[in-house]
Amino acid sequence: MKLVCSVSVGNRQLSNLAINSKQKHVKSTLALCKRPNSEDYCIIHFTNQNKTGTKYNIKGNVSQILTRFINDGKATIQFKMPPHDLYVQGDVIQLKGFLHLLKRVLENKVSPKELTYSSMSVMPVTTKDIAPKKLVIRKRSEYPIRGLPRTLELLYINDISKYSVDKGILQLCKLKILDLSNNCIEFIPEELNVLHLSELNLGSNNLYKSNPKQWTWMGGNLSTSLTLLNIESNKLTYLSDQIVKLRNLITLNVNNNQLTFITHGIGSLKNLKILIASNNSLSVLPGSIKKCHLQLLNLCNNSFTSTRQNNVVVSVPNNLPVYSLKECAARRILELRLTYSPAIIPYTLVHYLDYAKYCVCGKSCFEVFIRVPEMLSVSSITQELVTSTTSSYLTLDCYFCCLKCFKSSYFIRNRNPVI
Template identity: 55%
Template sequence: MKIQCTVCVVNRSLPNVPTNLRKKPCKSTLAICRNPKNEEYCLMLFSGQSKTGTKYSLKTNIRQILTRFVNEGKCTVQFINPEHDLCIQGDIISVKGFLHLLKRVLEGKVSHKELTVSSMSVTPVKSKDIAPTKLVITKRSEYPLKGFPRALESLYINDIQRCALDKGILQLYKLRVLNLSNNLIEYLPEELNKLSNLRELNVSRNQLGKASPRQWQWLDGSLWKTLNLLDLSHNDLNFIPEQLAKLYNLTTLHLSHNNLKVLPVGIGNLRNLKIFSASNNSLSILPGSIKKLKLQTIDISSNNFAQSMPNGAGIYPKVLPVCTLKEYSAKKVLWARIPYSKGSLPTTLVDYLDYAKYCVCGKACFSIYLRQSHNLLLSSISELVSRSVEDGIFVPIDCYFCSLKCLSLASYNRHRNPVIR
C-alpha cells in the first residue's frame, strides 16, 4: 500500500537545530511493503529530497504513533532507529487507511498475500503523481468527471455556464481560494460555510440576484472567522442580507454593478475591511455604522446620493424606555462577537440577532433607538475615495443611536468638526 501525502522529517537527535534550518514539509510517497526474502515489513519514504527512498524498519522499531489530529488528516510516526519523526499530512481517508494497515502489520495480522511487493517495486514520487493544489477550469471539457482532488487549495471555474455549485467542492476542506466568476449560478448551498479554510470567494458575474433570502445562509458558519475577500459584483442584486456583517475578518468587499438601494446596517462591524466598492448601484444613503471603518480605498461612484439630507439638529426626544432583558442579552452577544447559528440558539433568537440595528458607537440596538440622517466626509474613513464629480464631497448616512448620550455626542461633534454635519 502507498499513499501520496506531505511529510516533514524531524530528527530528534538534533533538538537544537534552529527552526529556519529544519527541513520543510514536502510532497512525498509513503509505502508499506514486505521483503520477499526475509518476510520483514518496512516503511519506504520517497520525496523530491530523497528520490532513492528512505527505508524504515517496522519490527520493534516504532516508538510511538500520534493520532490526536487524525480527523484532520494528520499523524506522526516516531521511530527508534533512526531517531526520526515522520509528520504526515494528507487526505483524511488515505491517512486513516494507512494507519489501519500499519496497526495490523505491527500486530502481525496481515497475510503475506496482502503485501507481497518488495521495496524495489515502489516507485519514487513523480510530479504527475502529486495531487495538485491548484486547478483552473475555463472549458467544459476540462471539468473533472471523477471528482476534484482532495488536496486542492485554489479552484477556478470560470466562464463555463455552470448553473449550480458542484457538491464535490463542498468536500474540499483545504480550499483557500474559490473563484466561480462568469457563470450562471443563482444561489450557493448552505454547506459552503463548512469550508473552514476558505479565504477568498469570488462569485462575480453570476445570477445571485435570483436567490431568496433563505438561500444566503452560507454567510453563517465558519466563514465569519476565515473569509478575507468576497466579490459579489455584477449579480443583479436587489439586497444584501444583514448576515454579511458577521464576516468580521473581511478585508476586501466588492458589491459594484448591482441594483442595491441600501447596504446592511451593520456593515461597520467589518472593522478589518480595507477595500470596499459599491459603484454603479442605486444607493441614496449609507448606513451610519460606516463611520467606524478605516479603509484604504472606497468606490461608491455612479449612485443616487442626495447632495444634502435633513439632519434633525437640535431635536432631542424624551428619555428612551428601558430595554427588555431579551434585548440586553442580544446586545451582549453581538458586542462580544460570540459566534451563533440556528443550531446553537433558538431560531427566533437567531433571527432577532441577524436583524439588529447598529449605533454609531458600534453597539447593537433593536426596538429601542433614535434615528437621524447626517452627512459624512468620505475622506475621514478612507485614504482613497472614488466618486463621480457631480456627487460632491459629502455623502448622507442613516444613523441609529442606542441612547441620548450617543445622539448628544454626535450632535456636539458635528458642530465642532466639519467632517460630519
C-alpha cells in the same frame, strides 16, 4: 501499501548542531512493504529527487510513532537507525490506514498476503497520480469524471454557465479559495458555511434572484475564516443583513450592482479595510460606517450629492421608551457575538436578530432608536477615497440606540438646531 503525502525528514544527530536539521516538506510516497525472501518489513520513502527511495527497516527499528495531531493529517515516525524522524502530512483517512497497518506489522499481526509487493517492485507514485491542490475549470469537459479531489485548496470554475453549486464542492474540507465568477448561479446553499474559505468570488452571476432567506450561507465557519468576498455584477438591489456575520471580512466588493443602500451593520465589521461599492445607486451611507477604519473606499458613479447641508432641523423626543426584555436580550446576544440559529431558538427570533439596526456607536438596536441624517467627512473613516463628487462630505443615515449616543455624536459634531 502506498501513501501519497508530504514528508519532512529530521536528523536527530544534527539536532544539537547550529544548523537546521529539519528539511522542508516535499511531495513524497511512503511504501510499506515486505522484503523479498525475508520476513522483514520496511518503509521506503520516495521523492522526485530520490526515485530509488530511502529504506527504513521496521522491526526493532521504530522508536515511536507520534499521533497527537493525527486528526489534522499529521504524524511523526521516529527510527533508531538511521536516526531520522519522518514528519508526515497527508489525508487524514489514508494516513490513519497507513499507521494502522504499520502498527499491525510491529505487533506481528499482519499476514504476508496483505503486503504482497517486494521492495524491488514498489515504485513511487508519479506526479500525475498525486491529488492536486489547485484546479481550474474553464470548460465543462474539464470537469473531473470521478468528482472533485478532496485535496483541493484552490478551485476556479468560470465561464461554464453553471446554475448551482455542486454538492461535491461542499465536501472539500481543505478548500481555501473558491472562485465561481462568470456563471449563472442564482443562490448559494446554506451548507457552504461548513467550509473554511478565506476567499470567495461570486462576481458576475445571478444572485439578484435570491430571496432574503437564501443568504443564510453567510455565517457558520465562514464567520471566522472568510476575509474576501466579491459579489460584484449580480444586479443586486440590496446587500443582505447577514453579511454582519462575516466578522473577519477584510475586503468587500459590491461593485456594479443596483444597490440603493448598504446594510446598517457594515460598521460591526471591525476588520473591514477595503470597500468597493462603485457603479451603484447609493445616495447615503449607513451611520455605523463611522466605526470603520478603511484603507480604501471606492464610491465612484453613485448618486451622492456634493452639497453639504448645514442647517438641518432635527426633532428629538425628550426621552425614549423603555427597552422590552426581548430587545434587551437581543442587544446582549449581538454584543457578545453569540451563535444562534433556528436549531437553537425559534425562527421568528432568528429573523428578529438578523434584521437589527446598528447605532453609530456600533451597538445594535431594534424597536427603540433615533433616526436622523448627518453629514460625514469621509477622511475620518478611510485613508483613500475614490469618488465621482468633488465634496469630501457624504450623507449618512444614522441610527442612535439611546439619547446619550445621539447627544454625544450628533449635537457635538453638527451643532444643528433641534425642535
